[in-house]
Amino acid sequence: MTPDTLLDLARSLPDIEVQTSDEVLAAYGTDQGPVLEYVNPLAVVWPRSVSEVQQVLRWASRTGTAVVPRGAGTGVSGGAHATAGSIVLSLERMNRILDIRPEDELAKVEPGVINADLNNAAAEFGLMYAPDPASYRMSTVGGNVATNAGGLRCAKYGVTRDSVLALDVVLADGTLISTGHQTFKGVAGYDLTGLFTGSEGTLGIVVGITVRLRYLPVKVCTLAGFFPDIESAAAGVLAVGRARVQPAIMELLDAETMVALDAAHGSLLRSRGAALLLVQTDGYGADAEADVVRSVLTSAGGLVTVEGSDEAVEMVNLRRHSRGDAVHTEHRVGEDVAVPRSRLVSYIAELNSMARRHRVRLKVVAHAGDGNLHPTFWVDKAEGSAAVQRLDAALDESIAVALAMGGTITGEHGVGQFKLRWLAQEQQEEVLDLQRRIKAAFDPAGILNPGKAILTR
Template sequence: MPTLVSPFLDDLSAAVGRVATDEATCAAYSRDNAHVVDPQVPHAVVFAESVEDVQATLRIANMHRVPVIARGAGTGVSGAAHAVKGCIVLSLERMNRILAIRVEDEVAVVEPGVVNADLNAAVEPYGLMYAPDPASFRQATIGGNVATNAGGLRCAKYGVTRDSVLALEVVLADGRLIRVGRDTFKGVAGYDLTGLFVGSEGTLGIVVSATVRLRYLSPELRSVAAVFPDIATAAAGVMAIARARVQPAIMELLDSGTMEVIDAIHGSNLRARGGALLLVRLDGHGARIEEALVRQALAGLGAQMGPEDDGEAELLIEMRRSSRGDGQDDAYRVGEDVAVPRSRMVPYMHTLERIAERQRVRLRIVAHAGDGNLHPTFWLDPREGEAGLGRLDAALDESVRAALDAGGTITGEHGVGQYKLRWLGWEQQPEVRELQHQIKAVFDPNGILNPEKAI
């Protein structure tokens, strides 16, 4: 470790007991689940156990001008938690207490390190749920969900993380503690600082507690799995459900390549049955009525559906969570999470096919079809070797550009992090980017909080 940082580490260790500087820990906490653009290792990892730990860490880091990367479970896929040069990592995973569950108010108060699934398990006995459910919900923390404004499968109906966060306690860059938002469902006093912190990827302050709104756990769930000959017909099914004025809790669209991945992992025979799969979950007291409407709408398009309540659809929804290429060599696939207006989904998917052909790479697509949020994956057989990697990257760039051309965004739910900064200027005009940097300077004048990320 450079001697330069020693006075800082001395101050830090004196103020916060749980500071690791060993090579193994620093390496393990150097990155999240995204591709690494600029490999760095932190000088230390602080394991905060209290608000005071976070305050002391930021106060000292700010004094010494040392960058601080806050981190939950490290399940992010955009590099927001990647280490940067000369930084420390501030792990919030030990601040994992559920501070309150107020059943009648339908809210919970949690520390940032509470795992999404653990909160859901804790409120389930009361017939409640915490709605945002990113695919990583069994590992991901609420703090990380807040930092990235995480989405998930259920957000077509229940909204993204922002829609479930009522109030936040935040430690500012200089160590001061503030509270923003309110404990009530509604409130409009002053600017929406809560919304500003949600999705800011640890660049404006460190969330040390969140008051979240809970939703009703549905008394009834009905799911439909519909196999279509091709993706265009399946997408027509999405529109037919909308025309039936049904708002599904989950509506996932899987192409043939994704069906093959599921078949390979689970030994199923989806691909043999058709070329696209639409998974729809209905909830609420009207779930049965809505199921009938959905079946009617999809049958009219020639969908193959199993009998009601055969359990297959629920099983497939669980399988879909593992559909993004587990078991395949990470180095040979690139994936994104663009979103486009719903009417543009089919033309956009055709554009993706053309891009894959032109770049001679393979393609598969899953989409949160209710939101127009697509996760295309371009991939290559690893036997092609590194020569193909440039084509993967080119396909990815073209796919992002095409999403913008279709009136979309570069990121529907994963966040910009470090990895997507290269595209942000394609989406946002210079004035808008400059305003964000000026806002960052208000909150973090010395630029110590997750620098060069998110904006």
Template sequence: MNAHVTLLDPHFLDALRTSLQEGQISVDAADLQTYAIDQGPVTDYQQPVAVVWAESVADVQAVVRAAATHKVPLVTRGAGTGVSGGAHATAGSVVLNLTRMNQILEINPDDEIARVEPGVINGDLNDAVAAYGLMFAPDPASFKISTIGGNIATNAGGLRCAKYGVTRDAVLSLDVVMADGSLIHTGHRTFKGVAGYDLTGLFVGSEGTLGIVVGATVRLRYLPAIVRTLAVFFPSVQQAAAGVLAVGAARVQPCILELLDGPSLKELDFRNGSTLSQRGNALLLIQFDGLAAEAEEAIAAVELEKLGGFVSRENPAEAQRLVELRRNNRGLDVDAENRVGEDVAVPRSQLVHYITALEEMAVRHGVELQVIAHAGDGNLHPTFSVPTFEPAGIKALNAALDESIDKALELGGTITGEHGVGQYKLRWLPLEQAKEVLELQRSIKALFDPQGILNPGKAIPAAS
């Protein structure tokens, strides 16, 4: 991949050096290459002209002010675990890395909140609050390495979404550096608060295009004392998908409700030496937590056995192993030209129809398919692949991807459930949102970032 070479503005560099230390700025070729992309598919490879590591709010403000003065694009990133290209460098950009802003500023167990800097690792926050019997509920598969700032930027989800919701549901207030370098505070420390427009909710999921989050107050949840886990294997993935509705109809509330199809189980076995695929052609991995966990588990088991499921009540060690296998499933291979994992969501009532349609289109286009899903909230991650990089295969792969998006929208779904639009999904956003809605969002972007320097080319497509 070759990128057009853009030189770093020396006046901008001088401004950075005035405000930052030598170890916070790099134009080294290895750093430029390392921080050019995240884990998403690359549609327009560009290397940044510099990488800057902020260590304080004042650092971020200084960088943004210099960028605004010299009209330099800024791409803010954390650990780079995103899979939609939201942190890909753009032409002439500087990558602003926030991973050194990694302090937990406050844990208040009485108010059940924590205040954190954006570079705090999700898993580290959970380790810290566990001592108080609390947890930060959003748990993307990358929770051991992804940052809270990155989770906020993409409105990340995870396995526990079925019960606890996505990142937006856990963010109470934000400190944000705006495109002119000014600092604002949004939201509140309370769980409830409806004063004014919900700017906190607007910033969550905006992918760094409206402002740069430099601090967050997040809501914590009770760490459950009782957890019960079911592994339910089915003869077909359609029966497993039907089991999701059966669990809902039984009016029990899993904290985790995951679906894996046969090809996904086989790949997990190949990678990990497990024997999951010998137990069935699809798996529902279900976890209940809280004081009612045992009763809910019993009710779910009865309903799923009626659908032909083979129910296995897992001990804590095996349950933890299965959950870890599921978490690692999406990251078995980084997306490549011949393998792309999708992130769509459909109404839960359409899960069976959508999975059946995916299987049919995979056969028709001659591509391989694996389906895993946060089935509890209808969020699917189908992965399409072809064995080689031959043009005909890549064409078939892209055709299947496009059709999978069209079908999700036809069934009342969305092009992204938790990964964000980034750079990769810009082409599909106009299929979901009317031109009037896109124009309104462009107006918001222009209001917050009149020069267009904050993560340009992401989240919202430019006007045609």
């Protein structure tokens, strides 16, 4: 983009804020994912309405400028990283809850609405928005839709796609379309709503979201099962499944994770065991289900306590912080793989084995209820390039082993930019080619979030 093009951008969008300062470009140039190459965008644009998004896309289409959509920037796969010659389209100021219809159990929001704000608004009607990624206090519903985000309640309520009924989407040429329906059921035509959900802004810019709301549980019961090792705790997950109890939350934390949480928050989790299985039941049957879970986990070798309400809330909050903050002395990469639940114990054992073999540090947390694991590998920067090579080898092996077990390279974070290197290992060439053709149908000039989500030739 030339200075004349930037001037044309400002002239074409006189009512939309456009910033080009180095400080702003650096702040909006990446999300929280690993950065393969730092590329500042050419400008950051903040529309406040659907019509303004249309104006931006018409301008981008006319000039052939790449557009990288962005919510709160909490993604961890590089889906909102700027690419060469791009502008960042920040949707954070489109943050209105447009409608809540309690009798229909749905809400319509703009993409910049914070997940927690929607939940607070829905709670006044005894309802909730079920998807709850760890970043729910900061992440936007639009960002959740872009990555098909999950969260702690996935075990019972599913991922974002399971709660999205309809979308308003601006296509690459500025055309506004609406997909989906206002009803829980609807099978007319192809499921474009499902296609856009999880497409990481590569097919269109989501500007309106109609979501299904769920009943706010009348009762929640949280149990903590402390185990002598993580393999025993993972076996406890399968035991709960065999008892045919469906917890709302079932989270697994290993010893390294508990040590890190204790150091950061002054908790005493590690002193109570080498692995923690945090289980939450909800609804009118919460107590009865909790009784079954307690019995099952005790039989599996766990020391199980029913936590008081204050401690229960604190333990769930600690789990949400288990990813931890970046450490400037470490190269650290958090993964997002999923395996069939029956392979959970085997996969965790393999992770620990490969960490020892590659001489890298490892901690593991998991949405154990649906087999989605977040292993974090790291090495000390002081060890130099050899340590980075060991780290990459461990990451590659963790993916290969997960796929061999029937798993996937990403359970909820999305492919983004970082996971493109592994996509062809999971999907056959015919599928990859079909995805390219779908992309071309929606975005023939390839201006929408290029280099993300799918493999180009």
